[in-house]
Amino acid sequence: MNETQVYTKLYDVFDEFFGLEQSEVVPELTADQVDGWDSLNHIRLMLKIQSEFGVKFSSGQISSLQNVGELANILVAKT
Amino acid sequence: MSTSLYLDLEWLPKPPADISARFKALRAQSAQSGAELRHLAGFGLSELQLTRLASALDRAIETGADLSPLAPLKVAVVSNTTTEFLNPVIAATGLRHGFALSVVPVPFGQVMQELLDPASSVYAADPDVILLALDHRGWPLAAAHGDAKEAEAALTGSLAQLDTIIASVEQNSRAVLMVQTVVRPADTDFGSLDLAVPGTWRRQVGAFNQALADRLAGTPHLLLDVAGIAETIGLANWHDPGMWHLARVSCANRVLPLYADHVGRVLAAWKGKARRCLILDLDNTVWSGVIGDDGLDGIRLAEGDAVGEAHRDVQDRALQLRARGVVLAVSSKNDDAVARAAFRDHPDMLLREDHIAVFQANWRDKATNITAISDEISLGLDAMAFLDDNPAERGLVREALPTVAVPELPDDPALYVRTLIASGVFEATTFSEEDRRRADDYQSNAKRVALQASVTNIDDYLRSLDMVFTMRRFDATGRARIAQLISKSNQFNLTTRRYSEADITRMEADPTIFGMQVRLKDRFADNGMISVVICRSEGAEWDIDTWLMSCRVLGRGVERAVLQVLKDVAGKSGIKAITASYIPTARNQMVAAHYEGLGFEQTGTLPDGTTRWRIAVADIPEQVVHGEVTVEVDTPGRRQSEQAGRSNTDAVSVPSVT
CATH class of the missing domain: 3.40.50.1000 (HAD superfamily/HAD-like)
Known part of the structure; x- marks a missing residue:
């Protein structure tokens, strides 16, 4: 998948989880800036993204992600 | 054979496509109804969907909403592992089993403190049930491999700890304990030899689980055999090492809906709600x-x-x-x-x-x-x-x-x-x-x-089925199935006349015969061809030679849809009246009143018991059909087809081809 495709799919997940608008899901977005994106929901989010994209993250990747841009880069590389 | 039957709770209906929207609507709704929440929990929901449902339930309980007929129940989950993922899934699953269940938050890893201290937060919350959800790390079961004495001591020590917990719970609360068995680790110590060497997880966990079940038998406390669940779906599916390291969760999130459903079942059985x-x-x-x-x-x-x-x-x-x-x-x-x-x-x-x-x-x-x-x-x-x-x-x-x-x-x-x-x-x-x-x-x-x-109200249900009837003249595609229905149908079969595939082939080309095959699709399934009608024209009249239907679709109004099409096609073909026979057999009693129910008038009875019927085409009332009728009726020699459909419940009038 290219970056645009990855983001298109991510919009839906972020909408479902946090009710975010498309324009809010930008590469610089971090968990601190999103209401409800706590450590539990982070794991739920990662599990959901794994199943939506058909990929598997390592626990290292899950725990060290800095922002949405980094997540998207991993997804572009894996899909 | 796969584990999805269990992991996806496939005995429950799949969630409808709009389930996300329904959860969103729940969030916006101020008052929740117990019946609505229970209805949503009746689908095979994923962990995330259950978590979402749990927040709606939480809000309803907090605001003191009337959730009857759900029975309120308070459960404390005490564990040596993280239960934050499990708790909401248990709460939402409780709805499926008739409970408005609130889960008492218990600090992670404080098992003995919480259960031995009379002033602990668990006892302060006064739960109805305490789920003791310890995994293999939560009991002092580990022992040096090969050391039978130490293995025995570890087992005795674990059971002593269990006894202490039971005594303390009985002394400090009115709660019933639900104790789960221990799931052994997926990774073996030796391999096959594990079963023979004292102190291996396989032996320790096996012995402990049996002793646990024996200990609880005859007490008011409940057994939750998660080891049995894990065995059924496989230890490799149960354990997720990554999740353990990330969040100290004992099992993969994917198994939580199943896990929670077992908790719900045991609670329901305990409260006398199991099926009898x-x-x-x-x-x-x-x-x-x-x-x-x-x-x-x-x-x-x-x-x-x-x-x-x-x-x-x-x-x-x-x-x-x-x-x-x-x-x-x-x-x-x-x-x-x-x-x-x-x-x-x-x-x-x-x-x-x-x-x-x-x-x-x-x-x-x-x-x-x-x-x-x-x-x-x-x-x-x-x-x-x-x-x-x-x-x-x-x-x-x-x-x-x-x-x-x-x-x-x-x-x-x-x-x-x-x-x-x-x-x-x-x-x-x-x-x-x-x-x-x-x-x-x-x-x-x-x-x-x-x-x-x-x-x-059957009409409401029929409407919800999204039925699509497709009517076609006999054709080569349908030939084999038409002949099969004609040779097999005994019950919904007005005349029980048998025709071979060759007979059907001849009828296709015979201008005096109107043969119609009926297919039915609904939101559950494509039922395929389910009805066959053969009319023979005699001047300006049709005589129904054959009318049969598969009993699988009985009570769906198929006969009314068929009659509507007969009326329309007959009308367009200049047919003035339709006559018909019911020839009784040992098996077709159920359709004895078929023509009477459709408004035909009886014109006579033959010596063999056959009844004769007649109706003027103009007198056939417009039929109420709960579904869409597609007609692909073409007249031989002039190959045309026309489709028409309506998806409302008004009487469907079907354009036909002249």
């Missing part, structure tokens, strides 16, 4: 085939026949459940005498009439029959489970009687028993001599009971 009566459909459930059409010799249930054996397994399992105290009943769309003949005379039947408390074989809707069964044996509808291969029957019962447990069934009858058992509707927390005798106490005499007025 199994209502069986007959055709294609208890045996393969349709006895009314295939005959006593035509149904399959013999050893050595793979399909027959699958259905025989259903019977075998029904008898095992009966031996456990589950009452058996029958609800079947059949002629009573024909259905009973199998129970009396078929050599391969395991079930006999005296196993069945109430035997309802008739042509009424099953919701009405199930209500009659419930009244007769004085067990509530919430004590009933209904097993039927036909998705539309299941859908009707689920909609009309939402408290009846209706497991979804897969296409393959070999998996019927597995699915029924996986659903856990007959979970028990005790088993006694009394249970063993219970089924006999229900005077199993295959009684047939009178039906009250229909319990359900």
Whole structure:
């Protein structure tokens, strides 16, 4: 998948989880800036993204992600 | 064979496509109803969906909403592992089992402090149930490999700890303990040798679980065998090492819905909400085939026949459940005498009439029959489970009687028993001599009971089925199936005239014959070709030579859709009247009043009992059809086709081709 495709799919997940608008899901977005994106929901989010994209993250990747841009880069590389 | 049956709770209906929107709507709604929440929990929801449902439930409990008929229940989950993912899933799953369940938050890893200190937050919350959810790391079970003494001491120590916990809970609260068995790690110590060397996880966990079950037997406390669940789906699916390292969770999030459903079942059984009566459909459930059409010799249930054996397994399992105290009943769309003949005379039947408390074989809707069964044996509808291969029957019962447990069934009858058992509707927390005798106490005499007025608005249900009828003239594509229906149908068959494929081929080209094949699709399934009608023109009249239908789609208004099309096509073809015959046989009693019901007038009775009927085309009323009718009727020589459809419930008038 290219970056645009990855983001298109991510919009839906972020909408479902946090009710975010498309324009809010930008590469610089971090968990601190999103209401409800706590450590539990982070794991739920990662599990959901794994199943939506058909990929598997390592626990290292899950725990060290800095922002949405980094997540998207991993997804572009894996899909 | 896959584990998805269990992990995706496939005995529950799949969530509707708009489930996300429904959750969003719930969030916006100020007042929640218990029935609505329970309805949503009745689908096979994922962990995330259950978590979302749990927040709606939480809000409802917080705001003091009236959630009846759900029973309030407070559960504290005490664990050496993180339970934050599990807790909301348990709460939402509780809805499915009739509870408005709140989970008391307990600090992670504080097992003994919380349970031994009378002033702990667990006891302060005054829960009804304390779920002791310890994994293999939570009991002092580890021992040096090969050291039998140490292994024994570790086991004794763990059980002593259990005794201490039980004593403390009994002293400090009114709560009932639910203790889970230990799931052994997926990774072996040696391999096959694990079973032989003292101190291995395999031996320690096995011995502990058995001792735990023995300890709890005869006490008011409950056993939750998660080790059994993990075995069923596989240890490799249960354990997720990554998640342990990330968040100290004991099992993969993917298994949480199943885990929680088992918690819900045990709670329900404990509160007397487990099912106590199994209502069986007959055709294609208890045996393969349709006895009314295939005959006593035509149904399959013999050893050595793979399909027959699958259905025989259903019977075998029904008898095992009966031996456990589950009452058996029958609800079947059949002629009573024909259905009973199998129970009396078929050599391969395991079930006999005296196993069945109430035997309802008739042509009424099953919701009405199930209500009659419930009244007769004085067990509530919430004590009933209904097993039927036909998705539309299941859908009707689920909609009309939402408290009846209706497991979804897969296409393959070999998996019927597995699915029924996986659903856990007959979970028990005790088993006694009394249970063993219970089924006999229900005077199993295959009684047939009178039906009250229909319990359900069938029209609403039919509308919700999204039925699409497709009518076509006889053609090469349909030929084989038309001939098969003509040779097999005995019950809904007005004249029982048999025609071969060659006969059908000739009819296709015969301008004096109007042959129509009817297909039916609904939201559950494509039922394929389900009805055949043959009209022979005699001047300005049609005589209905053949009208038959598969009993599988009985009660759906197929005959009304057919009549509407006959009226329209006849009208356009200059036909003024339609005549018809009902030729009685041993099997087609059910359609004796077919033409009368459709508004035909009887014109005579022949010596052999055949009744003759007639109606003027202009007198045929517009038919109410709950679905869309597509007509692909083309006249021979002028190949045209036209499609028309309407999806409302007004009378459908069908444009036809001249």
